[in-house]
Amino acid sequence: MRSPAASRWLVLLAALLAAALTARLGFWQLDRARQKIALHDEIEQRGAQAPIAAADLARDSDTAAQQHYRPIRVQGRWLSRHVVYLDNRQLDGRPGFIVLTPLLLAPGDAVLVQRGWVPRDREQRTRLVPVDTPDGEVSIAGRVAPPPSALFAMGSEEAGMIRQNVAVADFAREIGVALRPLSIQQLEPPSAPTDLLQRRWPLPALDVGKHHGYAFQWFALSALITGLYVWFQLIRPRRRAAR
The missing domain is CATH 1.10.287 (Helix Hairpins)
Known part of the structure; x- marks a missing residue:
C-alpha cells in the first residue's frame, strides 16, 4: 500500500x-x-519586389516555394482544350469556380494559370460561365502562387471540365505537357469586354x-x-x- x-x-x-x-x-x-x-x-515584401523574369520561373518545388507571391509577367499560348473549373470555391460567401488553364510557354513546357473566379449557376450546377480564351500569343500579368488548395473529395480520380481538385503532376501527365510546380494567379484583366472573371486573390489567412x-x-x-x-x-x- x-x-x-x-x-x-x-x-x-x-x-x-x-x-x-x-x-x-x-x-x-x-x-x-x-x-x-x-x-x-x-508575403507582402515579396509582392513589392520586382517581377520575376519568365525565364527564371521555378522548375522544382524548393525554388517554387521561394517565388510564391512574387509578381511575374509571362507570354505564351492558352491550351484551351484543357480548361478546368474548380468547384466549391467561394468568394464573399458565394459558391463558384476557379477557372484554370495551362499556358504553353514553350513546346512541352507550360504553367497552370488561375485565371479568376466565376459564380455557380443557382439552377444548374453544370451550366458554366463561358470564358474567353483567345488563340495566339497572350501576355499574362500575375503573381506566382502555390497550386490551388485541395479540398476533400470522395473519389481519387477526376476528369472533365468540372473538378474538385487538380494535382499539378497528375494533370501534367493527363495533358501530356510538363507543368511547372506552381501556378500563376492572373491579376491584370484582359482587354476583352466579355471577360467576366473576378480576380480578387486573398492572401493566406493569418x-x-x-x-x-x-x-x-x-x-x-x-x-x-x-x-x-x-x-x-x-x-x-x-x-x-x-x-
Whole structure:
C-alpha cells in the first residue's frame, strides 16, 4: 500500500507535469502566431519586389516555394482544350469556380494559370460561365502562387471540365505537357469586354487571434492546475491542522 508521503510526491509530480505541458502548449500557440505574422510580412515584401523574369520561373518545388507571391509577367499560348473549373470555391460567401488553364510557354513546357473566379449557376450546377480564351500569343500579368488548395473529395480520380481538385503532376501527365510546380494567379484583366472573371486573390489567412485564444486557454488551464494543487495539497491541509 502506498504511503501518504509517496502519494503526495506522486500528486506533486503529476501536477508539475500537467502544468508544464499546458504552459508549453500555450507558448507553442504564441509561437505559431509569430510564425504567421512573419509569413504575412514576408508575403507582402515579396509582392513589392520586382517581377520575376519568365525565364527564371521555378522548375522544382524548393525554388517554387521561394517565388510564391512574387509578381511575374509571362507570354505564351492558352491550351484551351484543357480548361478546368474548380468547384466549391467561394468568394464573399458565394459558391463558384476557379477557372484554370495551362499556358504553353514553350513546346512541352507550360504553367497552370488561375485565371479568376466565376459564380455557380443557382439552377444548374453544370451550366458554366463561358470564358474567353483567345488563340495566339497572350501576355499574362500575375503573381506566382502555390497550386490551388485541395479540398476533400470522395473519389481519387477526376476528369472533365468540372473538378474538385487538380494535382499539378497528375494533370501534367493527363495533358501530356510538363507543368511547372506552381501556378500563376492572373491579376491584370484582359482587354476583352466579355471577360467576366473576378480576380480578387486573398492572401493566406493569418488567424492570429485564434492562436492567441488557444494560448490563453492553455495558460489558464496551467494556472488552474497549479492553483488546485496549492489549494488541496498545501493550503487546505494546513487549515485543517490549524483547527
